[in-house]
Amino acid sequence: MTTRVLILGGGYVGLYTALTLQRKARGKVDITVVDRRPYMTYQPFLPEAAAGSIEARHVVVPLRRELSGARIVQGKVSQIAHAERRARVETDFGDTLDLEYDEVVVALGSVPRTLPIPGLAENGIGFKWVEEAINLRNIVLGRIARAASTEDARTRQRLLTFVFVGGGFAGIEAFAETEDMARAALRYYPELSPSDLHFVMVEMAPGILPEMGPEMGEYTLKELRRRGMVVHLETRLESAVDGVIELSNGETYEADTLVWTAGVKPNPVIGSSDLPTGPKGHVNALPTLQVADEDGAVVDGAWAAGDCAQVPDLAKGDGAWCAPSAQHAVRQARLLGANLAAHIDGRAPKEYRHKNLGTVASLGLHKGVAQVMGVKLRGWPAWFMHRTYHMAQIPSFNRKSRVVLDWTAALFFRRDLVSMGRLHEPRRAFKEAADS
Numbered sequence: 001m002t003t004r005v006l007i008l009g010g011g012y013v014g015l016y017t018a019l020t021l022q023r024k025a026r027g028k029v030d031i032t033v034v035d036r037r038p039y040m041t042y043q044p045f046l047p048e049a050a051a052g053s054i055e056a057r058h059v060v061v062p063l064r065r066e067l068s069g070a071r072i073v074q075g076k077v078s079q080i081a082h083a084e085r086r087a088r089v090e091t092d093f094g095d096t097l098d099l100e101y102d103e104v105v106v107a108l109g110s111v112p113r114t115l116p117i118p119g120l121a122e123n124g125i126g127f128k129w130v131e132e133a134i135n136l137r138n139i140v141l142g143r144i145a146r147a148a149s150t151e152d153a154r155t156r157q158r159l160l161t162f163v164f165v166g167g168g169f170a171g172i173e174a175f176a177e178t179e180d181m182a183r184a185a186l187r188y189y190p191e192l193s194p195s196d197l198h199f200v201m202v203e204m205a206p207g208i209l210p211e212m213g214p215e216m217g218e219y220t221l222k223e224l225r226r227r228g229m230v231v232h233l234e235t236r237l238e239s240a241v242d243g244v245i246e247l248s249n250g251e252t253y254e255a256d257t258l259v260w261t262a263g264v265k266p267n268p269v270i271g272s273s274d275l276p277t278g279p280k281g282h283v284n285a286l287p288t289l290q291v292a293d294e295d296g297a298v299v300d301g302a303w304a305a306g307d308c309a310q311v312p313d314l315a316k317g318d319g320a321w322c323a324p325s326a327q328h329a330v331r332q333a334r335l336l337g338a339n340l341a342a343h344i345d346g347r348a349p350k351e352y353r354h355k356n357l358g359t360v361a362s363l364g365l366h367k368g369v370a371q372v373m374g375v376k377l378r379g380w381p382a383w384f385m386h387r388t389y390h391m392a393q394i395p396s397f398n399r400k401s402r403v404v405l406d407w408t409a410a411l412f413f414r415r416d417l418v419s420m421g422r423l424h425e426p427r428r429a430f431k432e433a434a435d436s
């Protein structure tokens with residue numbers, strides 16, 4: 001008899017767990033993967049997708065293609081009732097499904113950690129999904145085009161002020177890559193000069209890029225400021241009502257673009273499930289990636305990993321938890337798949353132990369910063385390492401080849417800087433024609 005494995009979430013953890021199970025438990029498992037999107041998003045490439053260095057479709061990995069043999073359900077997990085071994089899914093097509101399972105893998109990742117700041121929900125945009133990367137790119141290029149066509153200095157300044165909140169590596173990469181693209185786009189706008197662009201980062205901590213340590217954070221800060229970008233440290237966003245950005249240090253900006261990259265929290269679906277959670281809302285997991293109750297006893301039939309799970313970091317010790325990162329997510333998923341296969345065969349699971357290898361960040365074309373196994377790199381070598389590392393990491397030969405082809409094409413033809421803002425209102429031209 002096959003074991004019904006239900007994987008909730010088809011991101012890093014979901015995809016790699018399913019791939020491992022398909023190899024290690026072939027014929028013994030019946031795999032279903034549920035995700036709101038029919039693809040896994042390779043998030044570290046989102047800044048390059050926003051900057052136009054990589055075609056947006058190439059930073060996502062289609063689940064149906066990679067996981068042939070598994071059932072893929074496109075929809076939103078709205079409820080997990082583990083006591084009944086059942087998860088409820090609202091499909092994108094209006095149906096409600098109750099999926100039953102023998103083993104569940106919770107891989108629902110995280111959502112942006114927002115704050116109740118006036119105007120944020122109405123005006124802010126996130127940067128976690130490919131749709132948001134495409135949107136940001138179209139917004140920036142579209143605002144540059146509009147700014148070039150207005151004579152009004154105040155409107156122009158507002159259009160060309162881009163405020164980012166949150167200076168971790170995802171935020172800093174998005175900030176730096178987008179500015180690099182905007183600066184490159186000005187080549188085609190003789191009406192504008194680089195000094196018209198205002199890129200502003202707001203960070204609550206005393207430094208940026210905490211993942212890379214103070215030295216590399218300091219270097220990056222200097223580098224960004226040298227490029228004319230403004231970074232406010234130890235500063236909070238107080239209000240963003242009607243595009244008026246008020247900061248806790250007294251500074252005010254009028255800006256049409258506000259990008260929120262200030263950290264993540266576990267997927268809220270977990271809070272409404274009957275699975276045991278930790279103090280911050282993560283699924284409580286053992287180093288074996290089995291879900292555990294508050295006394296540390298295994299909850300039968302439940303596994304969790306990645307951003308939505310609280311997994312002890314045995315390499316650090318001292319009661320530390322693994323940070324939300326792709327590095328942990330991929331390695332945890334491979335172990336989770338192997339452990340689940342072992343469990344089905346009646347063998348004991350192994351514990352997760354991984355020492356962080358370092359971090360690489362791209363700061364625009366040919367610019368970067370890296371800290372890998374104690375080696376610190378800056379500028380072009382760091383940027384090259386960023387590309388090499390992520391090219392090796394993105395799943396599937398298909399995606400690796402397409403990304404390399406994008407980069408190669410950009411060497412000869414420069415990156416594409418066309419705004420597709422009209423993508424967001426595809427019926428407009430037809431409606432205008434019909435109305436006339």
Ligand SMILES: Cc1cc2nc3c(=O)[nH]c(=O)nc-3n(C[C@H](O)[C@H](O)[C@H](O)COP(=O)(O)OP(=O)(O)OC[C@H]3O[C@@H](n4cnc5c(N)ncnc54)[C@H](O)[C@@H]3O)c2cc1C
Pocket residue numbers: 008009010011012013014034035036037039040041042043044045046047075076077078107108109110127128129169170171267269305306307308324325326327328329360
């Ligand atoms: C811009 C950016 C850059 C990053 N760069 C790096 C980097 O350079 N290095 C690094 O180590 N980490 C990086 N990260 C972090 C890394 O991407 C995450 O830690 C990793 O994706 C976590 O994997 P996961 O499987 O837990 O979650 P995800 O990969 O986010 O997968 C969760 C999946 O669940 C799905 N989902 C969510 N809610 C539901 C629901 N209710 N129903 C159905 N499906 C749902 C989502 O669609 C998604 O596919 C970056 C993150 C971002 C946003």
